[in-house]
Amino acid sequence: MAKKTIKDVDLKDKKVLVRVDFNVPLKDGVITNDNRIVAALPTIKYVIDNGGKAILFSHLGRVKTEEDKAGKSLKPVAERLGELLGKPVTFVPETRGAELETAVNNMKDGDVLVFENTRFEDIDGKKESGNDAELGKYWASLGDVFVNDAFGTAHRAHASNVGIASTGIPTVAGFLMEKEIKFVGEAVTAPKRPFVAILGGAKVSDKIGVIENLISKADKILIGGGMTYTFYKAKGMNIGNSLVEEDKVALAKELIEKAGDKLILPIDSITAAEFSNDVPTEEHSGDVPDGQMGLDIGPETIALFAQALEGAKTVVWNGPMGVFEMSNFAKGTIGVCEAIANLADATTIIGGGDSAAAAIQLGFADKFTHISTGGGASLELLEGKELPGLAAINDK
Ligand code: ADP
Ligand code: MG
Numbered sequence: 442m443a444k445k446t447i448k449d450v451d452l453k454d455k456k457v458l459v460r461v462d463f464n465v466p467l468k469d470g471v472i473t474n475d476n477r478i479v480a481a482l483p484t485i486k487y488v489i490d491n492g493g494k495a496i497l498f499s500h501l502g503r504v505k506t507e508e509d510k511a512g513k514s515l516k517p518v519a520e521r522l523g524e525l526l527g528k529p530v531t532f533v534p535e536t537r538g539a540e541l542e543t544a545v546n547n548m549k550d551g552d553v554l555v556f557e558n559t560r561f562e563d564i565d566g567k568k569e570s571g572n573d574a575e576l577g578k579y580w581a582s583l584g585d586v587f588v589n590d591a592f593g594t595a596h597r598a599h600a601s602n603v604g605i606a607s608t609g610i611p612t613v614a615g616f617l618m619e620k621e622i623k624f625v626g627e628a629v630t631a632p633k634r635p636f637v638a639i640l641g642g643a644k645v646s647d648k649i650g651v652i653e654n655l656i657s658k659a660d661k662i663l664i665g666g667g668m669t670y671t672f673y674k675a676k677g678m679n680i681g682n683s684l685v686e687e688d689k690v691a692l693a694k695e696l697i698e699k700a701g702d703k704l705i706l707p708i709d710s711i712t713a714a715e716f717s718n719d720v721p722t723e724e725h726s727g728d729v730p731d732g733q734m735g736l737d738i739g740p741e742t743i744a745l746f747a748q749a750l751e752g753a754k755t756v757v758w759n760g761p762m763g764v765f766e767m768s769n770f771a772k773g774t775i776g777v778c779e780a781i782a783n784l785a786d787a788t789t790i791i792g793g794g795d796s797a798a799a800a801i802q803l804g805f806a807d808k809f810t811h812i813s814t815g816g817g818a819s820l821e822l823l824e825g826k827e828l829p830g831l832a833a834i835n836d837k
Contacts, residue, residue: 443837444622445613447484447588452493454550458584459484459615460601462591462814463499463518463555470512472521480814482525484590484615485553489526494548496584497522497555498536498601499591500569504560519555526553536561537579545583559601569600577604590615593815595830596822606833614834617814622831624790624811625757625822629658633754633788639746639777641666642760642795645689650824651759656700658825663705663746665738665762665773670729672697672706679728681712683735705749709739711763711770718767736770737763743776750780756789758796759823765799774799782808792819 461481466473481497488495502513519532531554533541541556548554562569568576577600581587587610589595589602595618598604606612614622628636638659640648645668655662664672670683675693697704709726712733722736729735738746750756758781762773778800781789791800792813800806813819821828 444619444831445835445837446619447487447613447615449837450586450611450613452488452491452586455493455586456545456548456584457488457493457495457586457588458580458605458610459488459495459497459588460591460605461485461497461499461615462593462617463497463515464501464593465518467501467512467517470517472517475521475525477814478518478521478525480617481590481615484588484617485522485526487616488588489551489553492550494545494550495553496545496548497553498559498580500560500594500599500601501558502560504558504563507564510558510561510564513558513560515555515558522553522555528553530555533557537576542583559599562600570597572598572600572604574604574607576600578608581605581608581610584610586610587612588615589613589830589834590617591830592618592621592813592818594818595621595815595828596818596826598829602830603833612833612835618831618834620811621813621815621819621822624788625792625813625819628755628757628788628790629654629823629825632658635660635753636755636757637661637663637750637753639663639665639756639758640760641668641762642793643667643684645671645686645693648760648820649689649692650826651820652696654823654825655757656696656703659703659757661705661749662700662703663749665707665742665746665777666760668760669707669710669738670735673729679730680735681729681731681733683710683712683729705745707738707742708745709741710735711737711739711772713769716764718769722769736767738773738776740772740776743773743780746777747780750784753784754787756781756784756787757823758789758791759793759820761796761799765803771803775803778803778805778808781805792816792823
């Protein structure tokens with residue numbers, strides 16, 4: 442998967458189209474978390490430091506109707522970017538047309554421009570999300586080179602990633618994209634061993650493809666979180682009121698058989714009578730008694746997982762071990778974070794929206810080699826699928 446990166450192209454005097462991921466949370470027009478803008482800075486700075494003109498664009502939320510546009514403009518993002526860069530950023534409130542073309546043609550080397558939410562093109566026939574060829578061609582015509590740095594949408598073929606690239610314009614990865622390809626991509630294609638995968642989160646159904654793909658690739662697969670109880674059920678264990686997907690029990694049974702010793706299930710749970718932080722908790726080995734629901738892995742499981750992780754050289758983790766949002770059920774996720782933090786000389790990757798949030802919220806962000814930002818995209822990469830946005834980047 443050797444892809445060309447931004448370092449492989451000459452940017453001087455070039456109009457550089459950069460597909461960024463500025464899909465930030467907004468409340469009443471105010472950005473509540475600017476992590477994604479901050480994360481895009483290295484690529485943007487590299488373009489301007491190397492004499493390029495940075496033309497930035499991104500989707501923001503879902504836009505299906507004219508009314509959906511309210512509160513989905515990239516204008517506040519352009520303003521925040523200006524503050525972060527300490528220089529003016531031109532915002533064009535259009536996704537195409539004369540105003541945009543004039544603004545682009547007036548750019549000088551080192552200038553930064555942001556144009557409007559690419560999904561505003563979805564109102565009139567899903568042009569962006571449907572990868573409308575004419576739209577991709579139009580955007581490509583605005584620049585000389587295309588840098589795709591939006592890993593989060595790499596599993597989708599949209600006009601703003603695949604459409605532009607398929608016109609034949611030189612297409613390279615930005616720094617964020619490069620990192621994702623390097624860490625997540627290499628973990629599943631060429632892992633240093635032992636390779637331990639940890640899968641948790643709410644549902645088995647979200648992670649079936651990942652478990653199936655990793656059974657043949659990983660040396661061990663540790664299961665935690667809500668999906669535990671569908672596996673318990675498959676083993677004929679009692680699960681009380683724990684989360685279960687009845688229609689996935691048969692599949693869980695198959696996975697248990699297929700994986701053999703590789704698959705390690707929790708041996709104890711922290712339970713409660715309600716999905717709440719305000720009721721007493723109980724600790725149970727194995728079966729969960731009636732009236733209780735399993736909401737975190739227990740201390741014996743933390744120890745078991747820590748032992749299973751010893752000596753690991755590659756760790757991929759997707760899905761929290763418990764309902765970490767409530768302090769009573771965060772210990773399992775913290776325990777696994779600690780075990781990973783203690784590993785010497787291992788490449789450790791955490792991915793998934795909630796898992797990444799958990800690692801950051803619990804104070805372990807700097808303990809991982811890589812925190813993967815793209816939820817769906819990193820899952821599909823872990824499933825061994827080819828991502829259209831990645832495939833469209835030029836090979837080295
Ligand atoms: P990610 O976004 O990292 O892929 P998921 O979305 O699959 O993770 O799952 C995260 C959610 O799973 C969290 O909100 C967490 O509270 C929930 N969860 C974890 N363990 C349990 C459990 N035992 N019962 C119910 N929900 C759980
Ligand atoms: Mg999630």
